[in-house]
Amino acid sequence: MSWKNNTSITLDRFDISILDILMKDNMTPQRQIAEAVNLSAAAVQRRIKKMTLASVIHSNIAIVNPIMVGLPITLIVEIELVDVRNDVIEEAKTRLLNMPVVQQCYYVTGQADFFLILHVATMADYENFSRNLFFTDPNVKKIRTSVAIDSVKVGHTLAIK
Amino acid sequence: MSWKNNTSITLDRFDISILDILMKDNMTPQRQIAEAVNLSAAAVQRRIKKMTLASVIHSNIAIVNPIMVGLPITLIVEIELVDVRNDVIEEAKTRLLNMPVVQQCYYVTGQADFFLILHVATMADYENFSRNLFFTDPNVKKIRTSVAIDSVKVGHTLAIK
DNA sequence: ACTCATATGAAACAAAATTGCATTATACCC
DNA sequence: GGGTATAATGCAATTTTGTTTCATATGAGT
Incomplete structure (x- = not known):
């Protein structure tokens, strides 16, 4: 992911109201949004399009309940590295990014270097993950x-404004 | 949130394929999904409905880029409590849940008791938050x-299966 | 006052979701 | 095996939703 600010765009109260709705339920019909924010459906649709192009709206997705798909265990993992040179960090990022169990990954200041949030089926899966981490990267x-x-x-x- | 397993439902390979698509982009037309998984659009639609009712699909939302809406700072906060009696914990949960800056909140085992992920506009906002936390709760x-x-x-x- | 740029609503239009219906597949029971 | 109930399917009709067009309105700059 790695949020970026590509485009410049100013959001007015209409845009924010629309976002407030979409962040909770993006299946809400545009007509219904229009009614809620006092605009026509066409206007709502144009604003959504604009915000999507400007990547204010990053994506539209279904949120799946991890428990219902056999991933009942959520883990928070802090990683501390030996060497924090830039190229080493970038390499670590790439590797963590490509691990499917890694749901979120933040590179941070402070004691730790990385924070991860994982979803796994069993503790054995986590053991595999962490063992793999240590084996493949002597820098951990x-x-x-x-x-x-x-x-x-x-x-x-998000609590906008 | 607090994921729950209300219903029992078994997902077959079709369901998982559909979820894989929707977790990336829930605006994908059902016809296109149908083509991708070798089913009719109607079948896809019924499966989605079923999974929604069974709360396999928790919600459908727009992901907003926090940087683009003036919340460029992401923070990870660990909270350690003095007293960890059950009623105290429950109270803390409720309070954290209702704070708009708190994007995610996990009650965990280990050294810390809570992990939070916050999005704020400025460091001053974070100071307000943390000060408020200490003032209103002597248990922190x-x-x-x-x-x-x-x-x-x-x-x-999620990496299902 | 004129022009340019931008945003709007209403309505026509296109595309998508939803439903009804007949059919097929599977499991279970006699 | 024959019968029956249950669940899932595809197709096509229907309904709802999204998208585009067009005429109009607003505001800034000249």
């Missing part, structure tokens, strides 16, 4: 794992 | 903050 100094007992909130509704 | 022992330099991956595509 330390990893610290937390098991999520409760995913209290997994939101995608 | 310690918080540790990491600033995301790069959101390497913010995925929602």
Whole structure:
């Protein structure tokens, strides 16, 4: 992912109202959105198109319940590296990015270098992952794992403005 | 959120293929999905409906680029509590859940008790948040903050099966 | 006042989702 | 095997939704 600001665009209150709706449910008919924000359906549609082109709207997706698809375990993993030279970091990023169990990956300041959020079927799967991490990368100094007992909130509704 | 397993449902290869597509782009026309998985559009539509009712599909949403809406700072926050009695935890969950800056919140095992992911406009906003946290809750022992330099991956595509 | 650029609503149009219906496949029971 | 119930399917009609067209309105700059 790696959020980028490609385009310049200013959002007015209409745009924000539209986004507020779409961030909760993008299957809402444009006519219904139009009614909610006091615009015509055509205007709503143009604004959505514009925001999509400007990559304000990054994508439109279905959120799947991990428990219902056999991935009941959520893990938060902190990774500390030995060497933090730029090229080494970039290499690590690429590798983590391409691991399917890695749902989210943040490169951060602070004690740790990376934060990961994983979804796995079993603890054995996690063991495979972490073992693989250590084996393939001698640069991994330390990893610290937390098991999520409760995913209290997994939101995608940004509080705009 | 707090993922739940309400219903029992078994997913076959068709369902998983459909999910794989919808997790990437839920605006994909059913006809196109149908073609990709070798079913009729009607069949695809019924399967999607079924999975939605069974809450395999939790929701359908637009993913908004936080940078483009003035929330360029991503933070990872670990919270450690003094008292971890059940009712205290539940209270903390409720409060965190209702904070708009809190995008994700996990109650975890390990050193920390909670992991949060926040999106804020400025560091001042974060200061407000953390100050508010300490003031309103004497049960917060310690918080540790990491600033995301790069959101390497913010995925929602689960690796099913 | 004129022009350019931009945004709008209403309506026509195109495309998509949804439903009804007949058919097929599978499992289970006598 | 014959019968029956259940569930899933494709096709086609229908309905809903998204998209485009067009005429009009607004505002900034000249």
